[in-house]
Amino acid sequence: MNKKYMMIYRDVIGKIEKGEYEANTFLPSENELVLQYDTSRETVRKALNLLSQNGYIQKIRGKGSIVLEIKRFNFPISGLVSFKELSKQLGRSSKTVVEKLKIIKPDLFLATQLETDEEDEVWEVVRVRHIGDERIILDKDYFKKKCVPDLTIKICEESIYEYIEKTLCLEIGYAKKVISVQEATEEDKQYLDLHHYNMVVVVQNYVYLNDTTLFQYTESRHTPDKFKFVDFARRNY
Amino acid sequence: MNKKYMMIYRDVIGKIEKGEYEANTFLPSENELVLQYDTSRETVRKALNLLSQNGYIQKIRGKGSIVLEIKRFNFPISGLVSFKELSKQLGRSSKTVVEKLKIIKPDLFLATQLETDEEDEVWEVVRVRHIGDERIILDKDYFKKKCVPDLTIKICEESIYEYIEKTLCLEIGYAKKVISVQEATEEDKQYLDLHHYNMVVVVQNYVYLNDTTLFQYTESRHTPDKFKFVDFARRNY
DNA sequence: GAGTGGTCTAGACCACGGA
DNA sequence: CCGTGGTCTAGACCACTCC
Structure with a gap:
């Protein structure tokens, strides 16, 4: 540069x-x-x-x-910061366990989220984020296969973003996040240490490339007690 | 301009x-x-x-x-948008009820949040936001009295920000938000329609003036089912 | 009045996309 | 090749703060 x-x-x-x-x-x-x-x-x-x-x-x-x-x-979730960068800054032991990695045909919901149709193949990556000895985030990522042809468990354990930006040379343009709170599903209870909680914080993330194509939809499902989102805002307009 | x-x-x-x-x-x-x-x-x-x-x-x-x-x-919460601007965009009937308006001496927690000491007088404004016929947000605002000498119920029912910017001519520089999820307090249960929920989403907001002085600390306590935060982010740096 | 940041200009060269 | 956006320059005038 x-x-x-x-x-x-x-x-x-x-x-x-x-x-x-x-x-x-x-x-x-x-x-x-x-x-x-x-x-x-x-x-x-x-x-x-x-x-x-x-x-x-x-x-x-x-x-x-x-x-x-x-x-x-500033807890650096605001923006497009990956878990790897994050845990480095927190300085706590952390690991990522890949629970699922496969190519699927999206159901109607997912096809809608990805602005595509049900014939368009999609990578499904399900990962659980551990910090210390607790399972605190369930990440469900969906990538359009035509944007990201190959994925391996190793890449998913490390940083998918690094792979996408450095190896595939795709340029990430912008992203939209929606944060909400939902009742925990059976899947949440299976993969997360929810203790007595029956709700999860869901961060939906829509990631667009520089040419405005949507290439990824992610749901990050957080245990409520460990969830924290920090945002810095300036009176621009 | x-x-x-x-x-x-x-x-x-x-x-x-x-x-x-x-x-x-x-x-x-x-x-x-x-x-x-x-x-x-x-x-x-x-x-x-x-x-x-x-x-x-x-x-x-x-x-x-x-x-x-x-x-x-884009649900315009990201940034410094007031409730009044918000409900206008939602186009739904809404009202604000002022439950408390008084000058207090902050306790230790509040003094810490406002980066001041326990002798420095503070306005306490407690408001409940209704949308439709449900009470969905409990707003607890604290302003340093030396920044905002006068407040009335009428101002609090309308837009405090408009008053601060247009009448007092204070310039808002930036703000930091922290979003987390907490167990509902007795106060939450009293003022909000929580139904069966026992948790609230808490948005802590620290607002700074152009000259970098912190002048306001706010806790917005939301019913979990109605909470939604949208964020647009760009890969800047 | 001197120093600061805020706005604006009229150029210049570059990297990239597409025909 | 041309048109696009990305970077950079050397100046100008203004509004504001502080002494």
Whole structure:
């Protein structure tokens, strides 16, 4: 990547994480950053806007850009973060057990969710996420076979996203999530340590490629006591 | 507002909503928009990036910008949308009942949430949101009194945000949400139509002003069956 | 008044898609 | 090849904060 604004963005994040820029202090001004990185102001501003959108800084007109400390609390589910990246940040022992991996013809519900028809073959991947010694998430992934021709248990145990992006070179464009609470099904009770709970938190995830084709539908079914979703929002519009 | 990119942004949204630009078709190219709006390309691009971030379009290099149809499904809780804006979009009868409105000294928990001390006075506003004839949300809002000196029942029944932004002219910068599921308290059972449910979905909301001061902490406690959170995410970084 | 961030311009070169 | 979007530049003027 030659992108200057991305280099600056990452460099500033690095300095924030290393403590070189401390929380609640000002970053160098935009004009100073122009000199430091030998670039133009609009390029510096692109980097700063990224930092602002992602919760690293707050820009205040006439004063400067303050480093926020909020970022460290952000449980990184908001967005397209995979379980592998997640457990790394949590720093707890975790594993993924693949319970099912097969090609199916979707039923009517699934065909609707995937915006396709019942003849279009689909990979079904059912995985259980363990953290510590508890089974806390039941992930049911469905990929269009024409987008993802091959899948192996090994890939599913590691990161499917890494495989899709790095090996298949598919570019993920955007995703829509719907979070709701549902009564636990027999399947939930079989695969999860629900204890006395009779409900699960369901995160439905629709993932689209850069060319706007829907290629994945996922249901993440969480034990209610371990579920936590953090979201950072900015008054944009 | 003189901001050209914002005018273009809103104008294009209008045309999408009126059907002038149809879903799954291309917008005019950036160069065409430059001519149409008599402006520079970077300004057009600022507008298009806003549209992209908010789920209206997908930009494809070498081809153009496609109008997405996803936007109409976006239940607008993601972000800082107030109940009033929300019920308008749902088009269902709704009302807000103010159950409590008083100044308190925060207990330790609340003082921690508001990043203040137990001597700093706080407005406590407890409201119940009705949609149709069911009580579905219990909103417990806490505002720092030094930020919001006066509150009335009338303001609380309408939109506190409108009052804060339009009358007090406080500028909201960003917010952090935490969604979790908890056992229902006696208070929840008293104020909500929980039926047989014994759990509630809790949305904790920390709202910061432009100058990074935290001025509000809110707990929205939802009946599980009516809870739904939709999130649109883009693979940025 | 000096310094900050916010907006805007008129160019430039590049990478990609499709004919 | 041309048209598309992606990046970058070197300037300009404005609104705001603080002294």
